[in-house]
Amino acid sequence: MRRLITLLASLALVLAACSSSPSGPLPDPPTPTSYEELNTAITTDGEPTVLNVWASWCLPCRSEAPLLAQATRSHPDVRFIALNVRDTERNAQEFMAEFYSTADMVHLSDRSGRIPIDMGATSGVPITFFFSSNGELVNMHLGIIDEPTLARFLDEIDR
Amino acid sequence: MEFSLLGSAAIGVFGFWIMLRWEAKRGNAAGCAVDLWDAGLVAATSGLFIGRIVAMIQDGINPLTNPLQIILIRSGVSTVAVVAGTLTVFAYVARRSLVDAADGIAPAALMGLAGWHAGCLATGSCLGTESSLAWASPLPGSDITRHPVEIYAAIALGVASIALALWKQYGRPPLGSITGAAILSAAGIRLATEPMRISLAGGPVLLYGAGVVIGIGLIVASLVGKSRQ
Numbered sequence: 001m002r003r004l005i006t007l008l009a010s011l012a013l014v015l016a017a018c019s020s021s022p023s024g025p026l027p028d029p030p031t032p033t034s035y036e037e038l039n040t041a042i043t044t045d046g047e048p049t050v051l052n053v054w055a056s057w058c059l060p061c062r063s064e065a066p067l068l069a070q071a072t073r074s075h076p077d078v079r080f081i082a083l084n085v086r087d088t089e090r091n092a093q094e095f096m097a098e099f100y101s102t103a104d105m106v107h108l109s110d111r112s113g114r115i116p117i118d119m120g121a122t123s124g125v126p127i128t129f130f131f132s133s134n135g136e137l138v139n140m141h142l143g144i145i146d147e148p149t150l151a152r153f154l155d156e157i158d159r
Numbered sequence: 160m161e162f163s164l165l166g167s168a169a170i171g172v173f174g175f176w177i178m179l180r181w182e183a184k185r186g187n188a189a190g191c192a193v194d195l196w197d198a199g200l201v202a203a204t205s206g207l208f209i210g211r212i213v214a215m216i217q218d219g220i221n222p223l224t225n226p227l228q229i230i231l232i233r234s235g236v237s238t239v240a241v242v243a244g245t246l247t248v249f250a251y252v253a254r255r256s257l258v259d260a261a262d263g264i265a266p267a268a269l270m271g272l273a274g275w276h277a278g279c280l281a282t283g284s285c286l287g288t289e290s291s292l293a294w295a296s297p298l299p300g301s302d303i304t305r306h307p308v309e310i311y312a313a314i315a316l317g318v319a320s321i322a323l324a325l326w327k328q329y330g331r332p333p334l335g336s337i338t339g340a341a342i343l344s345a346a347g348i349r350l351a352t353e354p355m356r357i358s359l360a361g362g363p364v365l366l367y368g369a370g371v372v373i374g375i376g377l378i379v380a381s382l383v384g385k386s387r388q
Binding site: 062070071139144148149155 | 219225234284288300303356
């Protein structure tokens with residue numbers, strides 16, 4: 001029993017040492033945007049688009065971020081927009097440095113959090129919208145997204 | 160908040176329970192000194208959390224500084240770690256009569272897996288790659304019809320579970336062969352349905368391939384052992 005406790009304590013120390021906090025300079029803060037600007041970009045640029053609404057204080061957003069970063073690499077033809085809502089600039093930058101440093105994403109912000117509601121969603125986060133290349137909303141996923149769902153919705157718009 | 164995954168788990172647990180009851184009525188777990196219901200649930204739950212912790216570490220999220228994220232199973236689990244964790248915990252819990260217990264629980268475990276796959280009806284994630292078959296169906300709002308791949312897996316696992324239970328009852332298989340056949344079925348069915356799944360990075364095909372080889376190896380070893388007796 002004593003050996004097991006020692007082993008678990010050692011494991012905990014090793015894991016605690018593996019800090020996931022970002023190091024180095026922070027990325028540029030996300031660019032403020034409006035519903036009209038975002039809508040125009042999605043409907044006129046002719047690319048399939050995934051719009052993920054997140055906040056640094058949102059635990060499920062933190063949890064699904066590595067999956068979205070992975071999706072940007074597996075689907076280079078899809079444009080990924082990360083919309084930060086109701087957050088501070090500093091916290092958003094730290095989140096981006098931690099999870100999206102290698103992800104090819106457009107980073108936007110909406111301090112009021114109105115844009116998702118104007119797009120027909122709720123005020124909760126995370127929310128993920130999937131738009132076809134002609135700007136049509138194909139799917140909207142409220143809450144944390146899992147890998148099969150993300151892969152399936154990406155397959156719907158990326159063809 | 161998203162609770163549909165709990166519904167999926169509940170269907171899996173129900174499948175496990177119903178098969179254990181069916182088996183118990185036929186005396187199929189005779190000789191096994193372990194409470195299979197407890198052992199199965201403890202092993203599966205532990206395996207799931209081990210898989211979640213490994214997935215978090217792989218994603219660069221520290222489980223000690225982000226402990227609440229461990230319960231967000233939906234964010235992803237490492238399938239390899241889930242399988243390894245479940246089998247290890249089960250082997251520990253049932254260490255006094257491991258092969259008997261493994262043979263005793265195998266059909267119920269397969270039915271539990273079948274229920275977990277059928278739980279896609281609760282999570283809305285049954286569909287896979289594009290198909291024009293008569294039973295293929297589209298996602299809501301889409302005109303692209305797809306294979307209901309998780310339903311295929313659920314049906315195949317359910318049939319395998321019942322077949323193993325009947326074999327155990329009427330065929331008098333050698334000790335360990337039911338476990339081998341269950342591993343072979345679970346891995347083989349996942350391997351066969353994998354091309355119809357859509358994923359970002361592909362499924363753990365090597366794990367399933369290894370499962371098929373281990374399953375065949377266990378069956379052969381148990382048959383050879385019986386013939387020597």
